[in-house]
Amino acid sequence: MQIYLPIAEVSVNAFLLLGIGGIVGVLSGMFGVGGGFLITPLLFFAGIPPAVAVATSANQIVASSISGVLAHLRRRTVDIRMGLVLLAGGLVGSALGVQVFNMLRAIGQIDLVVRLSYVVFLGTIGALMFVESLNAIRKSRGGRARPARKKHNWVHNLPVKMKFRTSGLFISVIPPVVVGMLVGVLAAIMGVGGGFIMVPAMIYLLGMPTKVVIGTSLLQIIFVTGFTTLLHATTNQTVDMVLAILLLVGGVVGAQIGTRIGARLKAEQLRVLLALLVLIVCARLAMDLLFQPTELYSLAPVGAG
Amino acid sequence: MMWRALIFFLFAALPAEAEEQVVAGLSQTRISISTNFDGSQILIFGAVKRESPIPAGPLQVVITVAGPSEPVVVRRKSKQYGIWINTAQVDVDAAPSFYAVSTSALWNDSISDTEDLRHKISILRAIRSVGASIPGTENFTDALIRIRTGNGLYQTNIGTVKVDQETLFDTAVTLPSNLREGSYTVRFYLTRGGRVIDSYQKEIAVRKVGLERFLFKLAHDQSLSYGILALSIAVFAGWGASAAFRLIRN
Numbered sequence: 001m002q003i004y005l006p007i008a009e010v011s012v013n014a015f016l017l018l019g020i021g022g023i024v025g026v027l028s029g030m031f032g033v034g035g036g037f038l039i040t041p042l043l044f045f046a047g048i049p050p051a052v053a054v055a056t057s058a059n060q061i062v063a064s065s066i067s068g069v070l071a072h073l074r075r076r077t078v079d080i081r082m083g084l085v086l087l088a089g090g091l092v093g094s095a096l097g098v099q100v101f102n103m104l105r106a107i108g109q110i111d112l113v114v115r116l117s118y119v120v121f122l123g124t125i126g127a128l129m130f131v132e133s134l135n136a137i138r139k140s141r142g143g144r145a146r147p148a149r150k151k152h153n154w155v156h157n158l159p160v161k162m163k164f165r166t167s168g169l170f171i172s173v174i175p176p177v178v179v180g181m182l183v184g185v186l187a188a189i190m191g192v193g194g195g196f197i198m199v200p201a202m203i204y205l206l207g208m209p210t211k212v213v214i215g216t217s218l219l220q221i222i223f224v225t226g227f228t229t230l231l232h233a234t235t236n237q238t239v240d241m242v243l244a245i246l247l248l249v250g251g252v253v254g255a256q257i258g259t260r261i262g263a264r265l266k267a268e269q270l271r272v273l274l275a276l277l278v279l280i281v282c283a284r285l286a287m288d289l290l291f292q293p294t295e296l297y298s299l300a301p302v303g304a305g
Numbered sequence: 306m307m308w309r310a311l312i313f314f315l316f317a318a319l320p321a322e323a324e325e326q327v328v329a330g331l332s333q334t335r336i337s338i339s340t341n342f343d344g345s346q347i348l349i350f351g352a353v354k355r356e357s358p359i360p361a362g363p364l365q366v367v368i369t370v371a372g373p374s375e376p377v378v379v380r381r382k383s384k385q386y387g388i389w390i391n392t393a394q395v396d397v398d399a400a401p402s403f404y405a406v407s408t409s410a411l412w413n414d415s416i417s418d419t420e421d422l423r424h425k426i427s428i429l430r431a432i433r434s435v436g437a438s439i440p441g442t443e444n445f446t447d448a449l450i451r452i453r454t455g456n457g458l459y460q461t462n463i464g465t466v467k468v469d470q471e472t473l474f475d476t477a478v479t480l481p482s483n484l485r486e487g488s489y490t491v492r493f494y495l496t497r498g499g500r501v502i503d504s505y506q507k508e509i510a511v512r513k514v515g516l517e518r519f520l521f522k523l524a525h526d527q528s529l530s531y532g533i534l535a536l537s538i539a540v541f542a543g544w545g546a547s548a549a550f551r552l553i554r555n
Binding site: 009109292293296297300 | 482484524535542
């Protein structure tokens with residue numbers, strides 16, 4: 001069934017869009033990532049103009065994250081206090097990121113920077129996570145139920161300490177604010193929620209328990225992507241509501257299924273799977289940069305990236 | 306004296322130009338883009354009106370359909386530091402968002418190069434490009450035509466106009482689903498020996514209707530409300546799905 005999208009101004013198969021939404025929703029629920037790093041490239045392949053794909057997927061991520069966060073709230077796996085601290089940094093970061101984005105767009109290199117950041121971040125994080133979680137699985141098979149977390153690193157020696165009961169942490173607010181800000185900057189430039197950066201940062205830098213990390217990350221993603229959606233809607237008019245609704249329907253259902261799957265898997269297994277997924281997307285994007293494209297030329301409307 | 310001579314020449318030239326005239330019609334003068342829009346086909350037909358016997362030489366018909374023009378940036382990638390990045394760009398001042406040219410015979414038999422230049426009939430001539438600062442600008446316009454031809458937005462349909470008895474003609478032009486909104490111009494050219502003897506122009510309005518129109522207008526006229534509405538739908542959908550799944554599980 002073909003459907004005409006009013007803002008994207010193309011006609012696309014409705015079931016294809018529902019499917020994309022569904023797949024991304026499942027992953028979002030399972031891993032606590034917004035899925036932006038997947039949905040945006042998938043929309044490109046479906047023939048949606050990049051500007052519309054980026055803006056609309058931000059809107060879609062809001063919905064699947066809410067669906068996911070509610071499921072996590074019920075299981076009490078959201079550290080609301082930590083989420084708010086991260087968010088404070090996140091909003092400052094995304095405001096900064098938008099400035100950088102506009103600057104890069106003016107010189108016509110936004111596409112390159114977005115791709116490069118994807119490759120660098122996805123590659124680094126994916127590889128680190130993959131190695132770490134494989135080790136964790138090996139250790140737990142060796143008899144220990146849980147890998148020991150490092151209780152004290154430099155993060156714990158900073159001032160302005162705060163108690164995060166849900167996470168069982170008593171740490172300085174500076175690291176979470178900085179992490180939130182960094183994610184905010186990247187979110188605005190890369191057009192994603194930033195969960196794939198947030199999740200590992202929370203686990204390895206802040207030392208939060210994996211089960212709490214996913215819900216908390218989703219909570220922060222809701223606000224950052226919501227902010228991004230509004231920004232895109234008012235400055236570029238590139239949020240396509242019909243496209244968003246189709247993705248939403250698939251996405252929210254998928255997120256519920258994903259949360260259930262995630263609850264059944266062990267934390268280490270979850271991390272290996274997420275690491276693999278991140279690496280696959282990274283490889284796909286790196287290929288586009290390294291090999292000669294079939295079409296060297298590209299078209300863009302004047303005044304846009 | 307000069308102006309009298311001028312008038313004389315004008316009147317002398319006129320009957321020769323108007324010896325044969327195009328009378329033309331379209332199957333539709335407006336195209337509505339609704340939610341289930343999946344491209345469209347317009348039938349273009351017409352007749353040649355003449356008061357004198359048919360002149361010698363074959364009569365040819367060239368028909369163009371052009372969408373609204375807009376500026377385009379064409380960028381070219383090249384390999385630098387081991388990766389493929391955009392290194393050069395050319396601004397094309399105005400390129401039609403859609404362009405189809407249909408002829409009744411081979412291109413060279415239908416229209417001469419000078420007439421093509423004067424009336425801007427072929428796709429290449431319909432694109433206006435001034436920014437020739439980079440050597441090889443033609444590569445960029447070629448790329449523009451190649452990419453848009455691949456998307457079905459630019460079409461050169463040689464020999465698709467059927468001319469009957471040197472009087473009636475008809476053709477069909479397929480419009481793809483990724484149409485830009487606006488006023489589309491259909492131009493008709495009657496030619497003999499490559500020379501244009503008469504031309505005629507008609508408009509087709511391509512407009513979004515219903516929900517499509519409502520959303521498009523809202524997004525552009527009241528972007529903040531539109532953004533808030535989009536967000537509210539997202540919030541509601543997320544909450545709704547969560548609540549629905551809880552009901553199912555209980």
